[in-house]
Amino acid sequence: MKRICFLLLLCLTICSVEAQSRADLLLEQLLHNPKYVLVVAHRGDWRNHPENSLPAIEGCIEQGVDMVEIDLQRTQDGVLILMHDATLDRTTNGHGRVDEHTYQEIADLRLKAMHGACLTRNHVPTLQEALELCRGRVLINIDKGYQFYDEVVALAEKTGTQGQIVIKSGVPLQQLSQEHPTALDALVLNAPRIAHGEQLSPTEVGDRGLLYMPVVSIDRPESVDFIAAFMKARPVAVECNMNEFNETARQNLEQLREAGIRIWMNSIWGSLCAGYDDDRAVELFQPNDSWGWLLEQGASIIQSDRCLPLLKYLGQRGCRR
Numbered sequence: 001m002k003r004i005c006f007l008l009l010l011c012l013t014i015c016s017v018e019a020q021s022r023a024d025l026l027l028e029q030l031l032h033n034p035k036y037v038l039v040v041a042h043r044g045d046w047r048n049h050p051e052n053s054l055p056a057i058e059g060c061i062e063q064g065v066d067m068v069e070i071d072l073q074r075t076q077d078g079v080l081i082l083m084h085d086a087t088l089d090r091t092t093n094g095h096g097r098v099d100e101h102t103y104q105e106i107a108d109l110r111l112k113a114m115h116g117a118c119l120t121r122n123h124v125p126t127l128q129e130a131l132e133l134c135r136g137r138v139l140i141n142i143d144k145g146y147q148f149y150d151e152v153v154a155l156a157e158k159t160g161t162q163g164q165i166v167i168k169s170g171v172p173l174q175q176l177s178q179e180h181p182t183a184l185d186a187l188v189l190n191a192p193r194i195a196h197g198e199q200l201s202p203t204e205v206g207d208r209g210l211l212y213m214p215v216v217s218i219d220r221p222e223s224v225d226f227i228a229a230f231m232k233a234r235p236v237a238v239e240c241n242m243n244e245f246n247e248t249a250r251q252n253l254e255q256l257r258e259a260g261i262r263i264w265m266n267s268i269w270g271s272l273c274a275g276y277d278d279d280r281a282v283e284l285f286q287p288n289d290s291w292g293w294l295l296e297q298g299a300s301i302i303q304s305d306r307c308l309p310l311l312k313y314l315g316q317r318g319c320r321r
Contacts, residue, residue: 024163026067026138030139036320039314040065040264040303042069042268042305043056044059045307046113050091052070052071052082052091052125053125054130054133057130057133060138061138068138068140072142072144073086073098074151075099077103080127081103081124081125081126081127082125082130084144088101091112093109093119106124128155136164140165141213143168149167149210152167166213168214172229183212211235212235215238215239217243218241219246219248223252234261236262240263243272244274253297256298263300264303265294265299265303267302267304267306268303268304278305278310282309287313291313
């Protein structure tokens with residue numbers, strides 16, 4: 001009888017583990033394992049596929065990336081699509097503003113690859129299509145989408161991806177509380193439990209609303225008050241951009257580290273990380289003087305255009321456990 005009970009317990013444990021999706025496991029890492037450095041793919045795997053496309057997202061998942069960053073625009077008839085620019089010209093064979101075209105008009109276009117170098121057979125995806133592709137497989141960071149917050153929430157609920165999404169913006173706390181109080185409520189409700197190391201399940205996170213992340217240029221004087229306002233709310237992370245590493249940036253990073261709030265840094269362009277960027281790591285063969293420097297400043301989320309070499313580097317540094 002004891003053996004039968006043991007086997008039943010073992011089967012239930014295995015089933016419970018199997019029921020956890022990869023996205024659930026990544027969310028646990030994001031919320032509860034500060035030593036695990038997450039890698040975010042900027043606009044998807046755009047070096048091999050059109051940016052903000054479904055193949056670009058699929059490529060990230062295959063590479064083992066933790067989170068994919070996407071951008072949103074809204075069509076004339078109210079459909080949210082994946083696109084960085086407000087116009088169609090750079091990334092498609094269309095012309096003009098996105099909000100002056102219907103979804104069907106845009107769906108008939110084709111996407112360009114490598115920042116316009118060639119035309120592909122890929123089409124512009126809707127946010128709903130992207131969320132369905134990502135469901136259970138990868139975390140999602142929505143940039144250039146704060147103005148569509150309520151619509152994103154509705155689509156997240158429809159697709160069952162609430163616990164996978166981090167939406168961000170650079171608006172001050174007071175503006176966030178006025179425009180989207182549910183986003184602030186989610187921060188405040190999550191904060192005490194996360195601060196005390198309690199485990200929030202993906203379902204609980206989703207029930208409390210999307211995860212929200214403030215974005216700030218930490219080398220500017222006004223960033224001090226901006227960050228201070230968000231400290232009690234304890235956002236999942238703060239995206240820290242800096243053109244130069246000055247005393248203001250140093251103090252802001254120190255405050256975030258002491259508070260135990262994750263620091264998101266962008267290595268995509270030197271102007272966002274004081275010159276410690278991807279190209280320095282890969283083209284100049286100086287990963288310790290670029291990605292390594294970001295880690296020294298406390299970065300535990302890095303958005304990159306060079307995800308594969310970054311994943312390898314972090315693995316060698318023991319930052320992926």
